[in-house]
Amino acid sequence: MNDLLPLITNLSTRNREYxxxxxxxxSKDAGIKSGWDILIETLKPIxxxxxxxxxxxxxxxxxxxxxxxxxxxxxxxGYSSILELMYKGDLERREYLKKYFIDExxxxxxxxxxxxVANKLIRFIFTTNFDDLIExxxxxxxxxxxxxxSDDILRGTKSWDKVETCRIYKLHxxxxxxxxxxxxNELKELDPIIADDFxxxxxxxxxxxxxxxxxDEGVMSHxxxxxxxxxxxxxQYREHPPQDKDFEIYHALIxxxxxxxxxxIKFITCQSASEFLNQINSxxxxxxxxxxxxxxxxxxxxxxxxxxxxxxxxALSLELQNKFNELYIKAIEKEDLDKFYKYKFEVFTExxxxxxxxxxxxSELLNYSLTDEAxxxxxxxxxxxxxxxxxxxxxxxxxxxxxxxxxxxxxxxCLKKNALGIINSFYEFKIKLYGENYSKLLDExxxxxxxxxxxxxxxxxxxxxxxxxxxxxxxxxxKEIATPEDFNKFDAYITLVSVLNNKIDFWYLGCSMYSxxxxxxxxxxxxxxxxxxxxxxxxxxxxxxxxxxKRLKFDAFHGISRLINSIAxxxxxx
Numbered sequence: 001m002n003d004l005l006p007l008i009t010n011l012s013t014r015n016r017e018y019x020x021x022x023x024x025x026x027s028k029d030a031g032i033k034s035g036w037d038i039l040i041e042t043l044k045p046i047x048x049x050x051x052x053x054x055x056x057x058x059x060x061x062x063x064x065x066x067x068x069x070x071x072x073x074x075x076x077x078g079y080s081s082i083l084e085l086m087y088k089g090d091l092e093r094r095e096y097l098k099k100y101f102i103d104e105x106x107x108x109x110x111x112x113x114x115x116x117v118a119n120k121l122i123r124f125i126f127t128t129n130f131d132d133l134i135e136x137x138x139x140x141x142x143x144x145x146x147x148x149x150s151d152d153i154l155r156g157t158k159s160w161d162k163v164e165t166c167r168i169y170k171l172h173x174x175x176x177x178x179x180x181x182x183x184x185n186e187l188k189e190l191d192p193i194i195a196d197d198f199x200x201x202x203x204x205x206x207x208x209x210x211x212x213x214x215x216d217e218g219v220m221s222h223x224x225x226x227x228x229x230x231x232x233x234x235x236q237y238r239e240h241p242p243q244d245k246d247f248e249i250y251h252a253l254i255x256x257x258x259x260x261x262x263x264x265i266k267f268i269t270c271q272s273a274s275e276f277l278n279q280i281n282s283x284x285x286x287x288x289x290x291x292x293x294x295x296x297x298x299x300x301x302x303x304x305x306x307x308x309x310x311x312x313x314x315a316l317s318l319e320l321q322n323k324f325n326e327l328y329i330k331a332i333e334k335e336d337l338d339k340f341y342k343y344k345f346e347v348f349t350e351x352x353x354x355x356x357x358x359x360x361x362x363s364e365l366l367n368y369s370l371t372d373e374a375x376x377x378x379x380x381x382x383x384x385x386x387x388x389x390x391x392x393x394x395x396x397x398x399x400x401x402x403x404x405x406x407x408x409x410x411x412x413x414c415l416k417k418n419a420l421g422i423i424n425s426f427y428e429f430k431i432k433l434y435g436e437n438y439s440k441l442l443d444e445x446x447x448x449x450x451x452x453x454x455x456x457x458x459x460x461x462x463x464x465x466x467x468x469x470x471x472x473x474x475x476x477x478x479k480e481i482a483t484p485e486d487f488n489k490f491d492a493y494i495t496l497v498s499v500l501n502n503k504i505d506f507w508y509l510g511c512s513m514y515s516x517x518x519x520x521x522x523x524x525x526x527x528x529x530x531x532x533x534x535x536x537x538x539x540x541x542x543x544x545x546x547x548x549x550k551r552l553k554f555d556a557f558h559g560i561s562r563l564i565n566s567i568a569x570x571x572x573x574x
Contacts, residue, residue, distance in 0.1 A: 003268055007234055008283040010206070011121045017231060019124040019205045020116070021219075023212025025238075026109055026273045027129045033100055040064050042082055042096075046074065097175040101131045109211075110137035112277035117143055117166045119307050121284070124160070124201055125168045128216065130175045134168055149174040151193040160197050169194060171219065190218045198222055206231035211273045213241060214250035223253055228261045236268045236276040285312055293319050301364040313370065317377045320361055325384055327354050328402070335398045341451045342458060348397035352405065352476055359409055359481040366417040375422045378410050379429075386431050386441055396451035403431075404445040405472060411490040412482035420526075423493070427503040442494070446508040469510030485518070492522040495560075499543050500527055506547060509560055517559040520566060534571060541567055 002008075011018060024036070033041075040061055047064045048056065057063065068075055074082060087093040106114075114137035116122050125134060130149075138145050145166035148154050150173070160167065171190055190198060199222050207226070212235075214220055226233075241247040257263045270276040285308065292300050293316075305313055331351040335344050358381060365374035385402045407426060414422045429441035448468030456467035464470040473487050488510075495507045496519065509519075531537045541564060548560050 002283075003266065004279055004283060006232070007206075007208070007266075008280060008287060011116075011280065012284045012287055014120045016120060016123050017206055018122055018208055019126065019201055020113065020122055021126045021202075021207060021209045021212060022113070022134075022273070023128050023210070025211025025213070026127070027107070027131055027133060028211070031107070032104055032129075032131055032133065038097070038100055039082070040068070042086055043068055043074070045086070094176060097130075101133075101175060104131070104133065106133045106137035106140070108274035109272070109277055110134055111140070112274060112281055114138045114141050114143065115281055116277070117141075117145075119281075119284070123163055123166050124205070125166065126198060126202075127168065127170055128172045128212065128219065130170060130173050132174070132176065138166060147174070148194060148197075149177070151191040154191075154193050154197065160201055169198065171198070188217045190222075195222065199225060203227045204230065207233045209233075209235040210276060211236070213247070214253070215247060217249060220249040220253060224249070224256060228257060228263045233257070233263075233265045234268060235265055236270050236273065238269070238271055240267070289316050289319060292316070293323055301361050302367065305364055305368050305370070310373070313365075313373055314376075317361075317373060317380075320358060321377065321380050321384070324355055324358055324381055327351065328385055328398070331398050341396075341454045344397045344451065345455045345459070348401060349476060351398060351402070352478070356478055356481070359413065359478065362410060363413050363417075363481065366413060366419055371419050371422060374419065375425060378406075378422060379425060382406055382410075382429055382441075386429060396449050400445075400447075400449075401452075401468060403429075403441060404468065405476070407442070407445060408472065408487060408490060409478070409482050411494065412486040415490045415493055416482070416486050423497075426494075427498075440504055442498070442504045443506065446510075466508060466510050469508070473510070489518045489522060492517065492519045493526060495519070496522055496527050499547055500530060500540060502543075509548075519559050519563045523563060523567070537567065537571060 007018075043064050044056075044060070047053070047060075047067060051067075083093050083096070087096045110133045113125065113134060117125075117138060118141045127134065135145065135147060143165055145168060146157060146163070147168045147170060148157065149170040171194065189195070195218075202222065203226055207223075212219075214223075241250055243251060254265060257265050268276065270279070288300075288304065289312075292304055304316065308316075328351070331347055331354075335347045338344065358377075362374055362377060365371075365377065382403060385399075385406065411423055411426065414420065426442055427440065430438045431441050431444060433439050433444075446466075446469075448466060452467035452471065453464075456462050456464045456471060460471065460475070462470075469491070473484055477484060477487055491507075491510045495509050498504045498507050527540070531540055544560065544564055
């Protein structure tokens, strides 16, 4: 089993029960100098002066480090004291430190960490780094946060349990104020109020340590005191530190967990902080996508869309399309097992219940104004089921009626959410009828044949004028997705707009069977403004009459007759 799977599973609950602790290795991934590196650079002019050096050797870093630790008179001075010795003024000191960070950009690790905050996986970040790259990564995502770098700041802010989005505790200070700590003496203890928050929070949360060597006594003493029983302890490392004096506290911590607590710190081997966090974030995204696809209640699409980028949303679209394809193929195979219409209709109705998820997902894409993705998703769905079109009454339900049902519900959603550009794409769908002959899908899908007549009489004891339309509207419509009013409005829209632009030959007016139909409403909302002159209106009326003149004598078409009369009576005399 993947060692990170338990962590991924628990983080995905979004209860924010884990905190992240990052050390120098975290920023080093982005090419940032560590605090120790900057200390050695700060000591460089002192070393040159003390040693009266004419030419600085290439291995000066090791020489200055050895001189400082073992021989220099400055070893008793803290990091801040050395900075103050070399850069007397606060502004001067800040300017000196700024040069190490000002042009640096957040690395992938910082961006992955910010993504965890954005996705509500964590809200507390502790760091020994004094750069501002975590803050910049959060800014890129427009996230709220506060930064605690001293007891004075913590005294004036809200308590940790009131933090809503994110708080960063900078345990070793912040370069912007010129007060940072990095020497052995400075790292023996944390500021007392920050230390209390640190201990209290890590006692009550799972702990994820990244890019940290475990040598700071002030931090490690809190790890040693941490209550281990409530939540796990994860630690990313490149390789285990050696058993030597520099890492005594680190190995003491491991021993205490094993011998006293009968627990283990879960060490995860990973060569970089960015790779480690990417494994976590991508693992959560994959887990959630799989669970979302298998969720029969169709919940969670809005949350997923709101917190993921276009690449991951496209991945979900493809997964849902594949799920639809599998269900469609199984439904066809099942339908072919029996020749009776009632059996085939039952298979069809079961299939419609199974594919509710595509409409819920499509609706959420439109809610988030992702019309390009919604169009892409819809087109792939309709193209897949249209390829099995057969001009055969025996295939009247799954093969012939699924495209109709999809167009009607997708279209209803598009019209309701004013995604008219997607509706325009409906005219582009074509089907292969027989041989090499192709026809526009919208010219064919409204046709209902013997099977629908049979079901109308058998199941509902009615002689519907257009049974496919009426049965879908009255008995098969998923009303939480589209209401009968939505369904009727789209039927009227496709009728009137098709006449306006001459894109299809004929659309059977299902909505015209009802005395209170939306034809007039749709005309005024979507057609009237496109007809700027009297001649335009007359031309449109002429097209309506020509298109439906053979059918106007039927009572079922009184809706279109009333609309024509209404338009004609409203024409100005001149």
